[in-house]
Amino acid sequence: MLSERSSVDIHALHRQGFTISEIARRTEHDRKTIRAYLNGERQPGVRVQAPDPFDEFVDYVAARLTEDPHLWVQTLLDELRPLGFTGSYPTLTRQIRARSLRPACLACSHVTKRANAVIEHPPGEETQFDWLELPDPPAGWAFPRKNAYLLVGSLAHSGVWRAVLSPSMDVPHLLAAMTTLLTLLGGLTKVWRFDRMATVLHPVTKDLTPMFAAFAKHHGVQAIVCRPRSGNRKGVVEKNNHTAAQRWWRNLADELTLEQAQASVEAFARSQDDRPREDLDGKTTAAAMFPNERLRPLPPVVFPVIITEERTATRQALIDWRGNRYSVPPELAAAKVIVHQRLGVDTIDVATTSGAVVARHRVAEPGLGVTIRDTGHVTALEAIALASAPPGRPHRRKERIPPGPAALRAAAVLTGTTTAPSTVIDLAAYEQAAKNRNTLR
Template identity: 85%
Template sequence: MDIHALKRQGMTISEIARRTNHDRKTIRAYLNGERVPGVRKRATPDGFDRFVEYVTARLVEDPHLWVVTLWDELRPLGFDGSYQTLTRQIRDRQLRPVCAACAHVTERPNAVIEHPPGEETQFDWLELPDPPAHWGFPTKKAFLLVGSLAHSGVWRAVLSPSMDLPHLLAAMTTVLGLLGGLTRDWRFDRMRTVLDPATDDLTPMFAAFAKHHAVTVLACRPRSGNRKGVVEKNNHTAAQRWWRTVPDELTAEQAQAAVEAFAKGQDQRRREDLEGTTTAAAMFAAERLRPLPVTVFPVVVTEERTATRQSLIDWRGNRYSVPPELAAAKVVVHQRLGADTIDIATLGGAVVARHRVAEPGLGVTIRDTGHVTALETVAMASAPPGRPHRRKERIPPGPAARRAAQVLTGTQQPSTVISLAAYEQAAKNRNTLR
């Protein structure tokens, strides 16, 4: 302030430097705005400068991107700073734009609920928009069933193309196997596949499923979904840190493996208990989970597929044959949970094929010998006669084409008409007896 005030009084830079006891270059830099009071010039180059463009682009694309997710992306790119360094750089440089659509959203208070070990497993569906088209899901959404142990916070998840009751039971069976056991209670929100909205009773099939596993089913009260806050927080983590970064080229089976690996990596996150700071994996040891039933609950998963022209359908990352009459037609695939075979039926319900299932995601093709023979017969019968033309075969213009070209160019030669009357008369004279 003194430097600018003296400058306004008409003093020269040299006079201001003598009066303030500073170098003339320093005075000139402050007057020209090249230096700011309280901000010292770095002695070494800022290593974050080369990441500014990427961070800015990502935050413009997604204003709600978690910093820890951005940190996960930057580490393979060469960023060796800590999470705290990244947050400070984003804050100091004001790289995160303000989202006008979410600026007025407020947060409601949440109560703290105690969860003893082995007491409760919380389940919830997470809707995932815009899955890759090659996954073959029937809608423009994928669904992730997340199961979380309320005490330790350890969670596992399963991708599903639908939220109907058979897919829910199949996904729950897989999640329970990934968690490694059963708690005393299962907690859900008021989803229709679990709770009948008219009577508030469990649906018959889900009640049988819970009885098969010997657990108690708890439903949240209306408008009290935060009672299952553990699974909701894990849903948020899965959506922000995993789903947002899933590449388009992954298959559904590869995406399932990726979410399983991501959930296992979350077991090492820090947690607080009565003894201080620990990890979710350490708290998991105290869960005391009960073993799963020896037999699998008998539920049949049904999905619709469209056969290819080669009479094949896709199922869990592999391909299975159908009769050639169903090529390019819609069929229905049935698989009983725990069974090693699938049934393929027409839309009318007639079972036309049964195959032993391969390990999901192997990319193998399983054909029935009868289907192969029938497909070859149909293909050969519908093939056109003669040899098909080769792409590089030489076929010059023929006589008909040349005559047509002569007519078009006016170079057609006049045809010569020969009279055979003279030859006929000569032949008659030769045959006459003299």
């Protein structure tokens, strides 16, 4: 970039007849630079801006932030990586601020603020649990409600967390999700902390519910419920809930099955183990703090919980269960049935809505997409299908079927025409005609 003084000098030398090469030698500038200023292609005092690689991503970023003003920059960075963006998190933040790409959300302009403090958690002391409601789950999951539910469990000391998807928040589904969650975390702490959910704390007696109390006794832990309006007391799991909602659920693809989504959230939670943390020795990571937890082993026997869910059988007398399909009696095709499964048992029972068990299957590995049929169900289904099939062969699409005798008679009545005369002549008439002919001779 040339200053105004330098621009005046090169124009003066050019008027005096000096060549561009001579002016470049005298002013110690490049010949292309001298030629650009003399031709008016560049202005003194104005620096030529290099092409900004972020320009090609501006439209996408602006569109996403217009659709979702609260979208995390880290979540946006996760979306931009597959699109070819190679910049860092600070670069993306700077570009959004410099270009004013994030609109203001008037609906959320009023936010309450309250004081909070950092609570120290000894290793192996506490695990925090909380439900995260996930609105608008993919239609392929066929959940009975409009929401899916994610049970998040966080180790309070290290911050390591895992999560389990569930179609319901009732007591059996809570205990089943906790059983899976404790396996994912790898063991038990001394204390479990919850908010005041009705499945844990009875809303009337303010005591633990009998089934959850039995579940806690089975694992040998102490269950603590937060005081009213003290959600920040379990801030570790609340922060992880926020992360799961904003960085995993927000851009989850519609085509994922429930089993694929569960694998996805498990992989995402494991990727969060490397996030930076702070302890008394300085900066570290959640994965580095995890060995200090020294979790107790899980009981060798699973707590007996029976999961009950409603399903609608298909016309082929099949039901979906954990990513696989199982047969039911053909009389229940397109009907509602109730599926029961006890934790720790590798079979499921299928019952009618009145409670009569009509089928039992050994469950396959979830998410395999296999179909398991009972031999008796197959035979009965084929018999019913064949009995209800029409006799004779089916018609071909291009088969020629002209009007038959019944249709022709009906057409004659409609048109008022008589039927064509018969072409069959009685032989007796021929014989009489022959006799008459002989008599005349």
